[in-house]
Amino acid sequence: MKHSSPSCRRNSPAAADLSATDYVRLLHPSGSIGKVSFTIIRSRDEAITRTYSVETAPIIAESLLDESTYLTLNRFSGPRGGGRLAQINTLYLDLDVHRLPGSNQPHEHWVEKLHMELDAKSIPRPSVVTFTGRGLAAIWLIDPLPKQARPRWSACLSCLIGLFKHLGADSACSDVARVFRVPGTTNLKTGQEVRTVDGTLRRYRFDDLADRIFEAAGRPTRRQLSNRKAEQAEKPRSGEPRGLAPRKRFAMISSDLDKIVSHWGGHVPEGKRNTFLHLVATCLTHTAPEAEIENEIFSTAAIATPGLSEREVVGIIRSAERQAQKACSSTPALDGRLHYTGARIAELLEIPDDVARALGLEQVISEEERARRKASREKGRRQAAGAKSRDEWLSQNSASREQPWRAAGMSRTKWYELGLHKVPRDT
Structure with a gap:
């Protein structure tokens, strides 16, 4: 098979007319992690995949030019496949310009159009642009990424494809195992030679390139997302439980x-013993290891509820142990264990607000007492910030109530225009 040489084309870009060997070496430098696969299309129903090391692949490439041969753009631990991805090496566009109006234009026209679009969007030009026999393949070489970066890479590639849909970007060309035609082969559909026609030969830093792409699409960059995440972390998160864990x-x-049992003299009054011990057990399901629950409840029962039978105490223990084994979540609605509000516990144990205040209770209080404390804290916060009481404010802002402009025989507007509101008045 006869292949054109660089000397046949004058004033060519740096990446124009790369040999198959140089093309493979450019994409997959020696020493890179992973292997390279060639896919050879023999017919509609027959395709062969051959996998080589990055050192061997460039040598093999020249021997495959007489067939319809494709090359993986990323590298794998074996034959190409997403599950064997070893290293991400490129971003790319498969531009089906032959489907666009004006498809009879030469490939130079479409390369120039691609350049204009990229420059307008402040996106670097591709490392290599290949004429595939009827369309273009644009490849941006990137500093290799580990396979863990695949979600970020996929998001960036999807964004890039979206930006160039109007230039025929193929949305199906978005998987890590994608293969592109090898320069020097022939596109059997058109009979034209596949060759590199443009490119910077540069390898780009992925984060910088991705930021340019996202900015062009009007989407936040990685740094902006990181800043937003940090800001959100400092704010109360909606949908999550507020207050204490x-x-x-x-x-x-x-x-x-x-504190309550001490207030009762160390023993829970009759009629409240079972409820009190159950509440103690419920607390333990949230605060103590399951193995310690039994001993803790027995100890509390011996001191605070000596009137309960052993059968009743054991029943409370077994119930608590079952509760402790249920789903654990910081969201009460998703937590399989029991939850009681402080107001409900105050109601069950009949703890009035004055007793709660006298004992310094923090959680076992009524809703009314909780609201009173919240209002008191808010008042203290406002006063610390310099806020005045209503009486103080009215004493200093009584003009609207007293209407001194009437006594002066003028309108309110005139009174303020003359600055009489600044003149001290007798009280």
């Missing part, structure tokens, strides 16, 4: 229960 809240409830 269950473990900390039930530790505070447990402390309140200790």
Whole structure:
């Protein structure tokens, strides 16, 4: 098979008319991680894949030019396949310009159009542009990425394809195992030679290239997303429980229960014993290891609820152990264990607000007492910030109520224009 040489074309770009060997070496430099696959299309129903090391592949390429041969753009641990991805090496566009109006234009026209679009979008020009026999393949070489970066790479490639849909970018050409035609082969559909026609030969840093692509699409860059994430982390997250985590809240409830039983003289009154021990057990399901629950409940029962039978105590223990084995989540609605509000516990144990205040209870309080405390804290916060009480404000802003402009025989507007509101008045 006869192949054109660089000397046949004057004033060619740096990447024009690369030999198959140089093309493979450019894409897959010696020492790179992973292997390279060639796919040889023999017929509609027959395709052969051959896999070589990055050192051997350039040598083999020249022997495959008499067939319809394609090359992987990324590298794999064996024959090409997403599950064997070893290293991500490129971003690329398969431009089906032959499907566009004006498809009879020479490939130079479409290369120039691609350049204009890229320059307008501030996206670097491709490392290699190949004329595939009827369309163009644009390849951006990137500093190799590990396979873990595949989601970021996929998002960037999808964005790039979207930017160039109007130039025939094929959305199906978005998988890591994609292969492109090898320069020097012939496109059997058109009978034209595949050859490299343009390119910078540069290898780009992925994050920089991706930022340019996302900016062109009006989407946030990785740095901007990182900054947003940091800002969001500092804000209360909607959809997540507000306030204390269950473990900390039930530790505070447990402390309140200790204060309450001390207030009762160390023994829970008859009629509340079973409820009290059940609440202690519920706290333990949130705050103690399952193996310690039984001993803790027995110890509490011996001191605080001596009137309960062993059968009742064991029943509470077994129930708590079953609860402790259920789903654990910081969201009460998703947590399989029991949850009680402080107001409900105050109601069950009949703890009035004045007792809650006297004992310094933090969680076992009514909704009314909780609201009163919140209002008191807010008032203190406003006062610390310099806010004035209503009486103080009215004493300094009484003009609207007293209407001194009437006594002066003028309108309110005139009174303020003359600055009389600044003149001290007798009180």
